[in-house]
Amino acid sequence: MTMFGIAVDIGGTYTRVAIGDTQGKLLGLERFYTREIRSPGELASRIADAAKRLAARLGVDPVAAAVGTAGPLDPEKGEIVGSPNMPFKRIPLAEPLRELLGLPVTVLNDCNAAVVGERTWGAGKGLDNLVYVTISTGIGGGAYVDGELLLGKDGNAVEVGHIVIDSEERLVCGCGGRGHWEAYSSGTGIPRLAALLSQSSPELWEKSPLSSMGEFTAKEVFEAYRAGDRFAELVVSEVVRYNVYGFAAIVNYFDPELITVGGSVALNNADILLRGFRERVSGYTINRVPEIRVTPLGGDAVLLGALAVALGFEEKVRPR
16 A cells, blocks of 8 residues: 655755655655744744645645754754754754644654665665765765664764864864864865865965855855866865765775765766775775765655655654
């Protein structure tokens, strides 16, 4: 019998709400800007409103909902707590969504959700040791180890974006820590890395089109790179170097059979970021480096993982 679930992906830029079925098909989707919300309680109400509209439009009755969100989380309360990429430091989700939807709800880290999606419907089918990494607004990860979804004591395991990859601690992460991978290679970190490098390479910076833009984005750095800008080439080479350190740590920590990569920065620039990448990572590992590839789930990895959780495919995090 086909069942339907509500899947939510809360990112630093967009929140997306979808309804899908037991075949892993997303039947309808709505989205809004996460930073549009004006109070902590507004996020749950906007999610519930979108879910109700979708259910009515599709003529289906969802059995449960699951939310994949940037952390850290309080898993007992189902709340976001102190996320560097969210507009408020504490955002309640599970309890208000249960009340608004009248359904069981589970809240989990977005990358934990994504790795569930990867193992259920993606490249990780049949694998017991799997890591998913997102390089987007921030950097995060999710992992299966010996067939078990790795959650940790607070549900916040595999926060790989906060691996220290710069011992000089030159950049401050959004979480307040220094030298974290996310501070250098994420969508928010790349412009800050460019600003840092402009100080040490002024001759390249002054000739770069980025220097006349004032504020610029990671997307514009990659566009300048593709246009042959030497300063952008320097920035991207450093981004890749830090990515090598981060992925090498993942290989050494988790010894996975496969690493899949998602998130807007990686998905839009895989030809640059992953070219010759596995060989470079192998120079920093003691464990054999597995295949490292873009997720076949594309930008829907978190949504599909949340759907899998809502429909009971992952026993460890069933809706309640």
